[in-house]
Structures are given as structure tokens and as C-alpha cells.
Amino acid sequence: MIQAMKPLKVLFVEDDPFDAELIQNSLVGFETVYASSLLEARQQLSASPDIVLCDLHLPDGTGLDLLVDIRQRGLPLPFILMTGAGDQRVAISAIRSGADDYLIKNAESLALLPQSMSNALKRFRRSKDRINRPLHVLYAEPNLYDIDLTREHLKQHAPYITIDVVREGRDVLKALDSSNSYDVLLFDFMLPDENALILTQELQRRPGFDLPIVFVTGHGNEEIVAEAMRLGIADYIVKHPGYLFELPPTLENVTGLHRLQRERSALAASEKRFRLLAENARDIVYRIELLPRRAFTYVSPSVTRLTGYTPEEHYADADLGDKIIHPEDRSKIVLDDAFFSKPVVMRWIRKDGSTLWTEQENVPVYDESGNLIALEGIARDITERKESEERLDFLAHYDPLTRLPNRWSLIEQIERRMKSVRDRGRQLTLLLLDLDRFKMINESLGHRSGDLLLQSASERLQRSIAADEVLARPGGDEFGILIESDNDPMTAEHRAFSIIDLMQTPFAFDQGLLYIGVSIGICSYPDAAANADELMRNAEAALYRAKDQGRNTYRLYTEDMTRKALDRLEIETLLREALANGELYLEYQPLVSVHSNAIFGAEALMRWKNPQRGVIRPDEFIPVAEESGMITRIGDFALLEACRSMKRLLDEGLPLRTIAVNISPRQFLLQDVVASVKKSLATTGLRPEFLELEITESALMQDPDQSLQTLLALRDLGIRLAIDDFGTGYSSLAHLKRFPLHKLKIDRSFIRDIPHDLDSEKIATTIVAMARGLELKVLAEGVETEDQRKFLEEHSCDFYQGYLCSPAVSAETLADLVKKQKR
Known part of the structure; x- marks a missing residue:
């Protein structure tokens, strides 16, 4: 069975998300690997792409840096550089350094991107083929250091290029007299006996001389280079760090162009119309006589494939060429200088009624008196290009x-x-x-x-x-x-x-x-x-x-919202830096027995101290962390650090039995929280029975079945489980009975007004009674007065936390509090 050809893998490097999306949509049929920076691109080279498509300007470097890296490492990768308008000089420099093509980023270039990559691949393969053909260079250079550098570089990077070195201009003439095997001449501008301009003039006066010349100059020699180009040298290279990487492709290009110019000169002797026919067999080639009467005298066979009409139908109907043009485009046929000076894009109506987009180039034919007697032309099918342009236009809007x-x-x-x-x-x-x-x-x-x-x-x-x-x-x-x-x-x-x-x-x-x-x-x-x-x-x-x-609500804009939106954006930016800079830390609020007032554990609470803004409250940055997705990294840090602190306190011999850690809804629902807990316990050596995880009832109820499976897995590890802020969200007693819980935490909003608010008292006593029915322990949050503690004790609440005992403190201060109660 014949297997389908594997699609080409393209590494495309683009830091602008909008441009990246347009490029991605232009690469239909290709396997793509994406990078948004120079660092990522270097890492993605390990994915073994077939071709590299890279933007010039990257946040941490340029596309030229990646090109040099690829060429120095000897990776066999075609390379296309993408630039904006105005960067063409840099792009040309990239071509001379070994790039295979460059594109100016616009809708037309993106539409032609697949074809450009195909052309670059062909050029790259041809350049690889050229490596098998030796290139013989006569090099005139007086500086021994430069000679050694050049020889060593070519030996390592272009062994197919051999050089004969001379150090004076007259030795160039002698070498050429004794050998005709050279493919290209390479001259340093400053030779001891004469400069390279004079030597070039002398060579060009020699009968039969036909070799391309390349100059090597220093910076600041623009006038010399300009004069040399007027004399007809093929190219030049400016000495700069890395200029030797330009040397092999420059020598190959000038010899290739020189060979091509010879071929073109030979072809120029052929008659123009037959050359046109030979080179464009896939396009429609035609000749229309205008005098003495209008008639098609030639239409290539490809017209049938593209339009459905045969050449014979055109010969029989002189007006068929006009009839198949879309009515809205017929006004473009005006036989003046403008019509013949540039391609004309128009729609044709095929025989089956479908539309064919064409691009036509027409050449006028005049008689000896200057009368227009005929026109010869080519019409190529650009339907796919127009459809691509329409798709790109759609994607742009x-x-x-x-x-x-x-x-x-x-x-x-x-x-x-x-x-x-x-x-x-x-x-x-x-x-x-x-x-x-x-x-x-x-x-x-x-x-x-x-x-x-x-x-x-x-x-x-x-x-x-x-x-x-x-x-x-x-x-x-x-x-x-x-x-x-x-x-x-x-x-x-x-x-x-x-x-x-x-x-x-x-x-x-x-x-x-x-x-x-x-x-x-x-x-x-x-x-x-x-x-x-x-x-x-x-x-x-x-x-x-x-x-x-x-x-699930709306708000009308007010001016203070802009300030708050900017503040939120600043917090998000600073928070990303805080994760890397170690600005986050934990404090621990004691967990206390209602009956004995003994501290038996602590809840780990996240804190942030920024060098510029000072202490930032959790209610300012935790919602931002949730919204931006950073909460999973913050949660992992909190879990690991809390386990590490608890293990240290236990090793000191303190009589603690619980360290409580909040798990955010995003962590619980989207992250493999079981694996994260296992990792923290294994890293710190804390036994699982000392760890208690607090999860909000709203998080549990978003997917009760999945929540049950996660809770069971955590319980099987030996972890204790608590519902945080109970009473503030939506929950179901039927589900609560199924969940393997150990504790309910009464939200501080129900404790704040006790013993002065009857409704708060009723809610608190109801939660305690319900927990007792479910055989769960109860902890009250936000206890600040002795009256509140006594009320909880009277109604059989087990534990509390709050300012009555202590605010959240450092691990060291927590240790001191526990030691004092022991005394």
C-alpha cells in the first residue's frame, strides 16, 4: 500500500500574536512548530523541522542571530526571513549570509507563502547539490592573518571551495595566464602594487576575460564600492565580525549568476514568441491579430484545461476572448501604453460557468509604420492566489x-x-x-x-x-x-x-x-x-x-474604573515577577481548641511583600492570580512551603497535629492535585496525617462526581479534608454525606455579630448541629472575643481561629506561642 507523503514540518518564529495567527492560517497542509522568541526557537530546533520561517525582529534578538546559529551548527535547514517594509537591506544581508529567501510581511506575501517555501526548499537543495561541485577561487590578499582565517573557515564550512592565493596584483595576471580553471576572482581592495579598481579595469580590457569579481573591503569604503560596481564587479563583502559566513554563499551566488547570464545571452538569440511558449507551457499563450481583421492565430492547448474552451473554438470565433471576460472587467481592455506596461488582473467565465481569476501580460506588435497590428500574451491562473487573499482579508477582519x-x-x-x-x-x-x-x-x-x-x-x-x-x-x-x-x-x-x-x-x-x-x-x-x-x-x-x-451582572463605566483596571494590570505584572523573585511567603494562624484554648495546629495563609508597593493584601492579588491562571503555581508553592514548615516544627518536638492549606477551585478542578500533594509530602518528608486540605463547597459542587473521586484519592493518602467558608456557597446535603470529609469551617461572616445578632447565632448553631449529624468536626473562623468563644463552647463547636488567640504570624512566632502554652 502506498503511504501518504508526510507533511513538511515548519518552525515559524513570530512574536506578534496577530501576525502569528495569520501565518498559522497560511500554513494549511504543513505541520507547524511555533516559537515567539529567539530562545524558544533555539529550543524548538530539537523538534527537527524541515524549514525555518523567522521574523527579523524578536524580543530577545533577531532572525539573523538564529540564522548564524543554524549555519554554525551545520543544520541542513532552509531558512526564510520575514521582514517589514523598510528592512530590505537587512534581508539582503541575510541572503548573503546563507538565508534561502526573504518575505516582506503583507497579504500578498502570506498568500504566496506555501509557494515561497517550496522555492526556498528547491534553492536550498540546489545549493546542497552545488557543494558537490568544486569551486576554484583566485584570492588576492596581502594580509597573512586574513589568508589563514579564510583558509581555515573554508576548510571547516565549505570544503568544496578551493583557493589559490596571490599577494600582489601582477601575480593575478600571471596566475590567469597560466591557468583557465578559475570560477571567480576574490580581491582585497588594498594590494601592495596597485589597488583593486585599477586591476579590475586592466582585466576587463583583456580580450576574452569573462570571470566574476568580488571585492573584500573595510568599513567606510562606500565610494570605492560604488565605483567598483560601476566597473561591473559582481559583488562585494565588507569585513565585519562574521563576514566569512557571507563568503561561501556570495561566491556561489556570483558564479551561479554569471553562469545564468551566459545562458540568458545564448537564449536572447532565440525568437521572443517561441521562448515565451517554451517557458510558460502551463499558462495560456496566445497571439491575436488585429489587422487586417481581428483573429486568434495561436492559442496554447492549456486553454482547454483552464477554461473548458479549445483552441479551435477560439480560432473559429474571434470574439470569444471578449465573451469569456467577466462583464464587470471588460472595461479593463483598453489597448494603450498603460495596458501593455503592467499585468492586468481580470475574471474569466469558464465554459461550465465558474469563475477563473487570471493575470495577463501582453506585448504589442507593431508594423514598420508603427501601427499596432497584433498582441502576444500570457494568461496565468491566479484563482488560488485570489482565494488566499480573500481568506487572508477575511481573517484580518x-x-x-x-x-x-x-x-x-x-x-x-x-x-x-x-x-x-x-x-x-x-x-x-x-x-x-x-x-x-x-x-x-x-x-x-x-x-x-x-x-x-x-x-x-x-x-x-x-x-x-x-x-x-x-x-x-x-x-x-x-x-x-x-x-x-x-x-x-x-x-x-x-x-x-x-x-x-x-x-x-x-x-x-x-x-x-x-x-x-x-x-x-x-x-x-x-x-x-x-x-x-x-x-x-x-x-x-x-x-x-x-x-x-x-x-453575571453589568456595570456602567465610571472614571475610577480606569484607575482600578490599571492597578489590576500592574498587580498581574508584579505578581509574575514575584513568583520568580521570591516575594511570596506564608504566615500561620493558630488553630485552637474551643474547650482547652490549646493550639493544636495552624492554617497557612499566603502573603506578598513587594519592594515598591510594600505588603499587598490577599484580597487584592488572589483574585488576579485566579483569573490569570497563576494560582496553580502559587498553590503549589504554598503546599510545599507549608509542609516544609510543619515538618520543621514537628522536628523541634512541638505538640502540633494539623497544618491546613487552602486549595483553590482552579487547582482542585484542573490540576492533578493528588500528584501535587504526593510530591510535596515526598519532598519534605511530612507524614500525610498532619496535612489538612481546605476546599470551598462551591468548588466541590461544580463537578460533584469528579470531586468525589479526587477526595477519595486524597483520603486514601491519609490526608484530612475540610470544607472552607461553609454556608457562603451552594452545596447539597446529599453530596456532603457522600464526600469523605473530616471538618466544616463556619465562615467568619456568621461569627462576627455573635452574641448580639440572633440570626447569626441560629445559623452557627444549625451548622454545628448538622456537622454533628454528619459526624464532622467544626471550626469557627474569625473569633475575636471571649464571648464568642464561650458561645461556641456552649454549643459544642470543636475549634476556632481568630484574633482572640493570634493573627497570622511567622513560623518562628508560631513556635514561640506553642512553647509558651506548654509552660
Whole structure:
């Protein structure tokens, strides 16, 4: 059985996410390996790519650094450099250093990317083939040090290149008289007896001289190089660090070009029309006589494959060429200088009615009197290119998953409508929506389910918007709705209410029903924003406020939100640095027996001291850590450090039996928390019976069946399990009975007003009674007064923590507290 050809593996290096997405979408049919920096690219070379596609500008270096690294390591990889407009000189330098091609990043280049890579591969293979053909160089260089460097470099990196060295200009003439085996001449500019310009002039006056010449110069010799190029030298190299890597490809290129020029000179003697036919057999080649009457005198057979019409049909119908042109493009046929000076792109209608995009190049034929008597031309099929351009244009303006306008299109719509609403005294309002819990669903059920959810949400929202409204997907799990209205602030709020209500209905999937909420940020122009960027930014700030205040709600933008959004962004940035810089640490709040007032353990609490901002409160950075995904790394650090501290305290002989560690919902649901616990225990040597994990009831109830399996695995390790902040979330007594729990923790909000608030007392006593029925221990959080402790003792609560005993303290201070109670 014939196996399918394995797709080429492309390593593409691009730090701009938008450009990376466009490139990824252009590489259909290729296996891709992605890197966003020079460091990542060097690491990804181990993935054995077939070709490298690299941006010039990278955050930690340049594409040229990667090229030099690849060539120095001798990796057999074709290399294409991508540049922006204006970087062509650097790109040409890369070609001279061994790159196989370069592309200027634009829609047309991306459309031709597969073909460019194919061409680069062919050039690379041809260059490898050339290595098998020896290249004989006559090198004129007076400096012995440079001679030795050059010989050693060629011996190591280009052994197929052999050099004969002379040190003066007159020796060049002697060498050429005695041998005709040289392929190229390489001259240092400054020779002892004459400079290389004079030597070049002298050689070019010699009969039969036909060898390419390459100059080697120092910096600051631009005028000399310019004069040498006017004399007709093939190329030049400037001495700089690494210039010897340019030498082999430069010598190969000039000899290859010289050989090609010879071939072209031979071909120039052939008649132009037949050369055109021979070189473009796949394209349609034609000749149309205009005088004395219009007629096709030649149409190549390829016309049948591309259009369905035969050459004979064209010969029989002189007007067929006009008839097959799309009616909207017929006006492009004007036989003037402009028509003949550049390619003409137009659509043809095939015989079966489908559309063929063509690019035509036409050459006028004149008689001796200067009359236009015929035209000869080539028409090539560019349908795939046009379709690629249309796809790229679509990707530049639309989200491919939902087919909604993307962020850039939304901003364009905002800018277009702003002037209109201002002139008419109306307002333009942006509602920015974020699907609550989407990241959790995407990571727990898989990206396929996440994509389906986004598509379903998009379809539901599309059915709800009016004809003059715009629905877009700016990115991620966000949607934007742009509405025009009179200056009535309630219009946007009513719209937000309707969207929240619309999204309450669950989404049906194979896994069952998925319930999500939606948080909405609202900002209006011109009241709260001056331009499109401000409208987007302020709507995002309002969205963050809605998410911070409980989700499944909306908030209107106010000026203080911008400050808070910037503060949140700063905290996220600093938090990433804090993880690397060791700014996070733990403090320990004692766990106390209600009856004996004895400290039997502690709860580990995360703290952060930043060098610039000082101590940052947990309620400021923990939500940011949850939202950004950093909570799993922070949680792993807390677990390991708490186990290490507990082991140290036990080794000191302190009578402690519990160290309690909070597990975030994200850790519990998405991370292999069992493996993380095993690793921390094994690393520190702490026995499992001393570790207690605290999990919120809301986290347990998101997926009760999976939660049960995880809890059972933790219990089998010997870990103790507690429900944190009990009473503040949603839970089911039926599920609580199934879970292998040891303790309930009463949230501090139910303890704060005891003994002065009857409702708080009733809630606390009910929780204690329920825990007793489930054979669970009970711990009360936030106990600050002796009256509260006595109330808990009277109602059979087991343990407490709070300022009545001590705030959270260092491990050393905790040890002192325990030692004092022993005395």
C-alpha cells in the first residue's frame, strides 16, 4: 500500500500574536512548530523541522542571530526571513549570509507563502547539490592573518571551495595566464602594487576575460564600492565580525549568476514568441491579430484545461476572448501604453460557468509604420492566489470560529459611526460581554467543547440583536455589542438585563447541560469616551468591575474604573515577577481548641511583600492570580512551603497535629492535585496525617462526581479534608454525606455579630448541629472575643481561629506561642 507523503514540518518564529495567527492560517497542509522568541526557537530546533520561517525582529534578538546559529551548527535547514517594509537591506544581508529567501510581511506575501517555501526548499537543495561541485577561487590578499582565517573557515564550512592565493596584483595576471580553471576572482581592495579598481579595469580590457569579481573591503569604503560596481564587479563583502559566513554563499551566488547570464545571452538569440511558449507551457499563450481583421492565430492547448474552451473554438470565433471576460472587467481592455506596461488582473467565465481569476501580460506588435497590428500574451491562473487573499482579508477582519467581526473590525465600526451619532445628537454604546466560567469549562472539558460553546453563544446573541446593531468577537471569550440610541442611559441597562436573562438558559452538549453566566461592561460615546480606543478600554474596565463584583451582572463605566483596571494590570505584572523573585511567603494562624484554648495546629495563609508597593493584601492579588491562571503555581508553592514548615516544627518536638492549606477551585478542578500533594509530602518528608486540605463547597459542587473521586484519592493518602467558608456557597446535603470529609469551617461572616445578632447565632448553631449529624468536626473562623468563644463552647463547636488567640504570624512566632502554652 502506498503511504501518504508526510507533511513538511515548519518552525515559524513570530512574536506578534496577530501576525502569528495569520501565518498559522497560511500554513494549511504543513505541520507547524511555533516559537515567539529567539530562545524558544533555539529550543524548538530539537523538534527537527524541515524549514525555518523567522521574523527579523524578536524580543530577545533577531532572525539573523538564529540564522548564524543554524549555519554554525551545520543544520541542513532552509531558512526564510520575514521582514517589514523598510528592512530590505537587512534581508539582503541575510541572503548573503546563507538565508534561502526573504518575505516582506503583507497579504500578498502570506498568500504566496506555501509557494515561497517550496522555492526556498528547491534553492536550498540546489545549493546542497552545488557543494558537490568544486569551486576554484583566485584570492588576492596581502594580509597573512586574513589568508589563514579564510583558509581555515573554508576548510571547516565549505570544503568544496578551493583557493589559490596571490599577494600582489601582477601575480593575478600571471596566475590567469597560466591557468583557465578559475570560477571567480576574490580581491582585497588594498594590494601592495596597485589597488583593486585599477586591476579590475586592466582585466576587463583583456580580450576574452569573462570571470566574476568580488571585492573584500573595510568599513567606510562606500565610494570605492560604488565605483567598483560601476566597473561591473559582481559583488562585494565588507569585513565585519562574521563576514566569512557571507563568503561561501556570495561566491556561489556570483558564479551561479554569471553562469545564468551566459545562458540568458545564448537564449536572447532565440525568437521572443517561441521562448515565451517554451517557458510558460502551463499558462495560456496566445497571439491575436488585429489587422487586417481581428483573429486568434495561436492559442496554447492549456486553454482547454483552464477554461473548458479549445483552441479551435477560439480560432473559429474571434470574439470569444471578449465573451469569456467577466462583464464587470471588460472595461479593463483598453489597448494603450498603460495596458501593455503592467499585468492586468481580470475574471474569466469558464465554459461550465465558474469563475477563473487570471493575470495577463501582453506585448504589442507593431508594423514598420508603427501601427499596432497584433498582441502576444500570457494568461496565468491566479484563482488560488485570489482565494488566499480573500481568506487572508477575511481573517484580518473576522473571527474564523464564529464568523463575527473581530476586534479590528469592531474598532473600525466604532470609528465609522462616531461622527454620525455626534452629528445627530445621539449616543453610541458598547456592551462588552465575558462568558463567566468559560475558562474553567474550556480547560476541564477540552478546547473542542469550548469552541462549541463560543459558537452556540454567538448564534444565540445573533438572534437577539437588531438590524442596526453590531455583534463582534474581540477575542477569547468576549463578545461586543454596539448599539445606537437616544441619550437615555436606561437603554443600555435594559439591553444588558435582556442579555443576562438570555444567557441564563443552559447550553445543551453531549456532556449534559452547561450553565454559564455573562458579565457585561458598558461605556457610551460621547459621554464617557472620546474615541474608539477609549470606548473599548473603558468598557473593558467596566467589565472587570462586573466580574469582581460577583459576575453575571453589568456595570456602567465610571472614571475610577480606569484607575482600578490599571492597578489590576500592574498587580498581574508584579505578581509574575514575584513568583520568580521570591516575594511570596506564608504566615500561620493558630488553630485552637474551643474547650482547652490549646493550639493544636495552624492554617497557612499566603502573603506578598513587594519592594515598591510594600505588603499587598490577599484580597487584592488572589483574585488576579485566579483569573490569570497563576494560582496553580502559587498553590503549589504554598503546599510545599507549608509542609516544609510543619515538618520543621514537628522536628523541634512541638505538640502540633494539623497544618491546613487552602486549595483553590482552579487547582482542585484542573490540576492533578493528588500528584501535587504526593510530591510535596515526598519532598519534605511530612507524614500525610498532619496535612489538612481546605476546599470551598462551591468548588466541590461544580463537578460533584469528579470531586468525589479526587477526595477519595486524597483520603486514601491519609490526608484530612475540610470544607472552607461553609454556608457562603451552594452545596447539597446529599453530596456532603457522600464526600469523605473530616471538618466544616463556619465562615467568619456568621461569627462576627455573635452574641448580639440572633440570626447569626441560629445559623452557627444549625451548622454545628448538622456537622454533628454528619459526624464532622467544626471550626469557627474569625473569633475575636471571649464571648464568642464561650458561645461556641456552649454549643459544642470543636475549634476556632481568630484574633482572640493570634493573627497570622511567622513560623518562628508560631513556635514561640506553642512553647509558651506548654509552660
